[in-house]
Amino acid sequence: MPTSIYEVLELMRKYGRIEKIHKDTYIVEVKADKVKDVCSILHWKLGGHFSVTVGSDERLINGYFAIYHVFLLDEQKISIIVHTKANPAIPKIPSITPIIPGANWHEREAHDFFGIVFENHPNLERLILPYDWPEKVYPLRKDVSIEELRFKILKPETVEAKVKPEEEYIVPIGPYHPALHEPEYFELYVEGERIVDAKYKGFHVHRGIEKIAEERLTINQIPFIAERICGICGYTHNVAYCQAVEYAANIDVPLRAKYIRSILLEIERIHSHLLWFGVLFHLLGFDTGFMMTWLVREKIMDLAEILTGNRKNYGMNLVGGVRRDINEGKIKLSLETLDYVEYKLGNILNKMLKLKEIMSRTKEIGLLSREEARKLSVVGPVARASGISTDVRKYHPYAAYGELEFKVPVYDAGDVYSRVLVRYDEIFESISMLKQLLKNIPKGDLMAENVEVPEYRKGLGLTEAPRGENVHLVITGRENKVYRWRPRAPSYNNVPSTLVMLKGENLADAPAIIASIDPCFSCTDHVVVVDVKRGTRRTLRLKEISRGRAR
Amino acid sequence: MSLKLFRRSLWVYHLNSGGCNGCDIEVLNIFTPYHDVERLGIKLVASPRHADVIVFTGPITRETLPKAIRAFFAVPEPKAVVAVGSCACGGGIWYDSYAVIGGIEAFYRILEKYYKVRLPPTVYVPGCPPKPEAIIYGVAVLRGVLKQKQRKTYFLEKEVPTLTRDFIVNLEKYMKQGGEISIGKR
Amino acid sequence: MKASRIEIFKEALKTGVVTKKYPFEPIEVPEGFRGKPSIDTEKCIGCGACVSVCPPNALSIEVDAKRGVKRIMLFLGRCIFCGRCQEVCPTEAIKLSREFELSSLNSKDLYQVVELKMAKCKICGRYYATVRQILFTARNVPKDQRPLLLLCDECRSKVSAKYISYARW
Numbered sequence: 001m002p003t004s005i006y007e008v009l010e011l012m013r014k015y016g017r018i019e020k021i022h023k024d025t026y027i028v029e030v031k032a033d034k035v036k037d038v039c040s041i042l043h044w045k046l047g048g049h050f051s052v053t054v055g056s057d058e059r060l061i062n063g064y065f066a067i068y069h070v071f072l073l074d075e076q077k078i079s080i081i082v083h084t085k086a087n088p089a090i091p092k093i094p095s096i097t098p099i100i101p102g103a104n105w106h107e108r109e110a111h112d113f114f115g116i117v118f119e120n121h122p123n124l125e126r127l128i129l130p131y132d133w134p135e136k137v138y139p140l141r142k143d144v145s146i147e148e149l150r151f152k153i154l155k156p157e158t159v160e161a162k163v164k165p166e167e168e169y170i171v172p173i174g175p176y177h178p179a180l181h182e183p184e185y186f187e188l189y190v191e192g193e194r195i196v197d198a199k200y201k202g203f204h205v206h207r208g209i210e211k212i213a214e215e216r217l218t219i220n221q222i223p224f225i226a227e228r229i230c231g232i233c234g235y236t237h238n239v240a241y242c243q244a245v246e247y248a249a250n251i252d253v254p255l256r257a258k259y260i261r262s263i264l265l266e267i268e269r270i271h272s273h274l275l276w277f278g279v280l281f282h283l284l285g286f287d288t289g290f291m292m293t294w295l296v297r298e299k300i301m302d303l304a305e306i307l308t309g310n311r312k313n314y315g316m317n318l319v320g321g322v323r324r325d326i327n328e329g330k331i332k333l334s335l336e337t338l339d340y341v342e343y344k345l346g347n348i349l350n351k352m353l354k355l356k357e358i359m360s361r362t363k364e365i366g367l368l369s370r371e372e373a374r375k376l377s378v379v380g381p382v383a384r385a386s387g388i389s390t391d392v393r394k395y396h397p398y399a400a401y402g403e404l405e406f407k408v409p410v411y412d413a414g415d416v417y418s419r420v421l422v423r424y425d426e427i428f429e430s431i432s433m434l435k436q437l438l439k440n441i442p443k444g445d446l447m448a449e450n451v452e453v454p455e456y457r458k459g460l461g462l463t464e465a466p467r468g469e470n471v472h473l474v475i476t477g478r479e480n481k482v483y484r485w486r487p488r489a490p491s492y493n494n495v496p497s498t499l500v501m502l503k504g505e506n507l508a509d510a511p512a513i514i515a516s517i518d519p520c521f522s523c524t525d526h527v528v529v530v531d532v533k534r535g536t537r538r539t540l541r542l543k544e545i546s547r548g549r550a551r
Numbered sequence: 552m553s554l555k556l557f558r559r560s561l562w563v564y565h566l567n568s569g570g571c572n573g574c575d576i577e578v579l580n581i582f583t584p585y586h587d588v589e590r591l592g593i594k595l596v597a598s599p600r601h602a603d604v605i606v607f608t609g610p611i612t613r614e615t616l617p618k619a620i621r622a623f624f625a626v627p628e629p630k631a632v633v634a635v636g637s638c639a640c641g642g643g644i645w646y647d648s649y650a651v652i653g654g655i656e657a658f659y660r661i662l663e664k665y666y667k668v669r670l671p672p673t674v675y676v677p678g679c680p681p682k683p684e685a686i687i688y689g690v691a692v693l694r695g696v697l698k699q700k701q702r703k704t705y706f707l708e709k710e711v712p713t714l715t716r717d718f719i720v721n722l723e724k725y726m727k728q729g730g731e732i733s734i735g736k737r
Numbered sequence: 738m739k740a741s742r743i744e745i746f747k748e749a750l751k752t753g754v755v756t757k758k759y760p761f762e763p764i765e766v767p768e769g770f771r772g773k774p775s776i777d778t779e780k781c782i783g784c785g786a787c788v789s790v791c792p793p794n795a796l797s798i799e800v801d802a803k804r805g806v807k808r809i810m811l812f813l814g815r816c817i818f819c820g821r822c823q824e825v826c827p828t829e830a831i832k833l834s835r836e837f838e839l840s841s842l843n844s845k846d847l848y849q850v851v852e853l854k855m856a857k858c859k860i861c862g863r864y865y866a867t868v869r870q871i872l873f874t875a876r877n878v879p880k881d882q883r884p885l886l887l888l889c890d891e892c893r894s895k896v897s898a899k900y901i902s903y904a905r906w
Contacts, residue, residue, distance in 0.1 A: 130614040130650070139649060149649035204614040205569050208648035216647070221792040224819050225644050231572030231680075275576070292749060294583040309771040312573050313679055315819045323824070324769075348748050355742070587756045637793070640814035640844070644793040654814070656844060676840045677847065679817040682766075684759050689840035691760055701813070701841045706778040707806070707852045711868040714856055719883045722875055 005076050008046060012038070012080065022247040024396065025460050027068075027081040032093050035084050039069055039096045042080060043377075048073035049390070050100050050377045052471045052488040055110030057142045061456060061483075065091045065116055069103075070460065070471060074395040079460055081473075086116055095121040102377030102493060113140040113210075128203045139211055146208075146215055190507055198502040200495065210485055218480045219245060219453055223317050226472075229487060231312065232275060233465045235268050237472070237487055238317050240461040243398060244474040245319050245482075248459025251451055255400070256444035257321040262400040263334075263437050264307070264314055265463070266430045270341070271300045272466035273423045273430075276518050277349065280420070283511045284361055289352050296344050303337045306330060321447030331438050342431050353420065362416040366501040366513035369414055376497050379490050380468025381426070382517050384410050385418035392464040403440075406433050416516040423518075456483065465490055467518050491519045560592025561690070563633075564602035564626065568619045569651070570609020573680040574636035578606060581683040588687060599625040604693075610638040610645050611652040619658065620666075631693055632673040635686060640675045766835050771818045773836040776811060776851050780830035783807045783853045783867040787822035787831055796822060800864065806852040807867050813839060813847040828873070858889035860896075865889035 009026065012018055015038050016030040030038055042048045051070040058066045064085040071080050086093050095118035097103050107118045108127040115138045118124060126133070139149060189197040209229065213222050226241045227234040239261055246253055274297040281289030301311045307330055308314040316322050352358065368378070373386040383390050391408045393401040409425035411418040453476050461472040468490025477483030494517045501513050567575050581588045582595065596602050599622045611619055634655040637643045642654040652658060655673065662668050676689035691697040712718065718725060757764060766772070788796045788809075795815040799808050811831075822831045841847055855864040856871060871886050878886065885893050 130612075132613075146647060146649055150647065204612060205571075205609075206614065206650050207569065207610065207612060207645045208650040209645070212645065212648050217792065221790070221821075224792045224817065224821075228571050228573070228644060228679075228817075231570070231574070231576055234571070234573070288745065288749065291584055292752075294580070295585065295752065295755065298580075298583070298585045305770065306767045309769050309820070310818065311680070311682065312576075313817070315771070323820075348745070351745055351748070355745075584755050585757055586759070590756070637815055637817055640847070641795075641812060642793075643815060644817055646793065646815060672842065674840050674842055675814060675844055675847065677813045677816065678837065678839070681839075682837050684757075684764055685837045685839065687760055688838045692840045692842065697760065699841050699846070700836075701773075701839050701846055703846045703848050703850075705850045705852075708778075708854050708869075711854045711856075714868065714871065714887055716884050716887065719871070719875055719886065720880050722872065722883075 021458050025079045029083045032084050040099045042071045053106035054473050054486040055114045056484045091116040094119050101375045128206050193507050198499045213485050227313050232272050236463045236465040236470050240463040240470045240472040242317050244459035244461030244472045248457040249453040251448050254445040258400045259441045260322050266434045269430050269466045273427050320451040364415050365509050366416045367414050378497050381422045385422045386414040387412045392462050392469045419516045562594050562596045562602050563604045564599045565606045568609045568615045569612030574608035577680045586683045604631045606633045607639045608635050630671050635676045637679045770835045772834050774833045777830045780828045782869040782873045786825045790821045805855050809851045811849040859887050860892040
């Protein structure tokens with residue numbers, strides 16, 4: 001099996017022309033009938049994993065629709081993008097879902113937005129656009145603008161004409177403390193107490209970010225909208241976008257700016273993992289854990305406020321560097337806060353994870369085997385808990401991570417308890433990384449000098465968010481705008497794995513399983529439970545279901 | 552609507568209508584030990600039928616519009632609305648997207664046009680995301696306990712020097728003599 | 738190894754009471770906090786640099802041709818408190834303060850409106866720029882070319898095409 005970069009590229013050269021876009025990233029252009037072979041080799045034989053599929057309307061550049069499949073090869077430390085073109089009149093491309101089931105949602109999204117038909121896809125239905133969207137209107141094509149979509153094609157009357165305010169509303173049983181609400185829901189089909197099947201309906205949070213970024217925003221305004229994609233891990237999207245543009249334009253970011261970016265990324269990771277612990281404890285009914293972890297988390301939020309000016313949405317990045325500096329006083333304060341956090345967590349969280357109730361409700365529940373994880377191409381702590389060692393900071397280093405020493409925790413069991421342990425280890429690794437960064441930060445500039453972005457160049461930005469890897473593909477355009485920007489959050493790859501994990505489990509364990517993948521649109525409170533034998537449908541609150549017995 | 556002085560507690564229903572979750576986490580943060588609004592009597596309920604106040608976060612997307620309307624009608628009178636964050640106050644950074652209705656004002660326009668409702672008292676809490684203390688301040692303004700500090704300001708320039716050729720060529724001389732000409736001093 | 742609940746209880750009691758006393762006592766925000774932006778009415782020249790960088794278009798500018806004023810509007814409801822306007826303002830007129838208590842019962846209270854008087858072109862009579870902007874630019878322009886600033890863009894390009902070095906008209 002080819003193992004060096006040279007051998008891999010020689011193998012790819014048999015299928016099409018290879019070009020290097022920027023450091024460690026190659027693009028190979030293949031004909032539509034060879035796509036399945038190339039993708040199968042990259043994912044299954046060479047040990048890489050599938051990341052994202054991006055559709056793009058390039059009729060203004062070269063007259064075709066384009067599809068990019070992105071693969072990350074951890075062993076060789078490179079990324080390979082497979083590029084095919086489709087006929088503009090009737091765009092058709094063979095689907096890779098039969099060989100890589102993880103590409104299911106990605107191809108449905110490209111179909112929703114561009115109208116590209118993927119042949120042999122198992123269910124090419126609507127995924128993201130609202131339920132009342134008219135047929136044959138594809139928002140991301142270049143021949144329709146936001147104005148036309150908003151005022152001519154879609155009118156709010158079509159939506160609320162169907163809503164009658166006197167419709168029945170189910171009253172839940174008892175008031176209590178709900179966890180994060182996010183509008184999305186799962187349908188669980190049960191027989192008695194066992195779940196036999198699960199369906200997922202989501203994407204209520206679709207706001208049309210890609211169209212806004214292409215039409216209205218300039219290259220330096222997009223970092224601000226990228227931060228607001230997610231309310232917990234927004235800074236990773238900011239850094240991934242800036243990196244993609246900097247690689248595409250060959251801009252050299254000063255080392256001090258890279259250190260500052262890494263410091264803020266690790267601070268975000270700690271606060272995100274502590275938030276997750278709080279949510280998990282709350283769903284298991286252990287509210288003391290919820291309050292204590294969020295108490296420790298407040299200190300981290302205060303630290304972020306002192307360093308950047310806001311508790312969330314740091315706004316520190318522009319293309320080419322950072323906007324603010326860190327002085328000696330702030331470094332000293334950060335080290336003190338980290339000592340406090342490490343001491344508290346070592347005392348409290350350690351003991352909470354060894355409680356008999358927590359262990360019995362999370363061990364051997366929600367199993368995801370290594371084969372399933374590879375098929376669905378999951379990322380982040382979910383993959384590391386199933387035995388796959390993958391981490392963008394180690395295998396595709398970016399910012400200042402190439403100069404740090406750290407370990408990647410990997411566990412084999414694939415259940416909820418392993419995911420808990422992976423995240424627990426990661427918090428302490430982050431604290432140690434932060435201490436290295438704060439003590440060794442070099443002097444230098446904050447912003448690159450020459451920030452010019454040429455047109456029609458491609459860039460790929462990768463970061464490791466608290467939930468997995470973030471991939472941004474950017475094609476720069478003219479007049480200080482981007483031509484195509486595709487941000488992919490890690491939960492996109494992880495949420496389909498819940499449908500595998502939920503089968504055969506008890507209904508009372510469902511909330512913990514759904515929360516264990518740390519969905520970025522987190523658990524909602526609406527779960528529809530369909531009893532297959534009796535034929536009833538009830539809408540329950542998530543907390544109600546989790547008041548089950550421990551095993 | 553008579554809201555007495557924090558002697559009667561408020562029960563709050565929280566509805567996320569398509570936001571990024573930043574404001575939602577700040578709303579949850581005010582129940583954690585550092586801010587602890589339960590000492591002031593505010594409680595989070597899970598059903599709109601039990602609630603007095605409905606909290607909106609996020610710009611109202613097209614997909615959540617029917618659910619937001621249904622939840623709005625499920626809250627019994629008398630009710631109040633708190634719009635938290637820049638997305639709910641004015642649409643935020645997504646104000647002109649095809650998938651977004653707009654902030655709470657666009658939502659009210661739809662309700663007035665199609666359902667003929669009387670609009671409830673509303674308080675706007677700007678911020679991205681607003682600090683937990685700012686949300687507590689917003690609820691206190693709604694109750695009438697604290698006075699609102701933010702007012703609209705309007706400024707119209709009164710006098711301008713007439714621009715003649717002589718004036719502009721010898722600008723420094725006139726500035727030394729006349730003194731107070733506002734030309735954007737640094 | 739299984740832990741007992743009593744140890745966790747002891748840790749919780751050791752932490753003590755941490756609740757802040759807001760809203761009964763004020764709290765401090767750190768220096769560098771990004772709070773409410775406001776336009777200093779003495780320094781603003783109406784150039785519109787802040788309008789072009791604001792990501793959510795919370796700052797907007799329009800010309801009222803009947804009254805001859807340029808109106809700059811800042812809508813706090815849509816502001817995302819990023820601070821880009823503060824970075825690009827040439828006269829440091831718009832700055833972010835440390836206020837965060839911005840709630841209001843009426844969305845009209847979230848506006849700040851500044852109106853600056855404009856000057857008429859000496860040849861065609863159209864309102865083209867604010868008086869303050871002309872005076873600000875005049876300081877960096879050599880004296881013999883300053884009269885050209887009193888004309889609007891079209892007339893200026895026509896006049897300077899006719900006369901090469903000296904502006905006599």
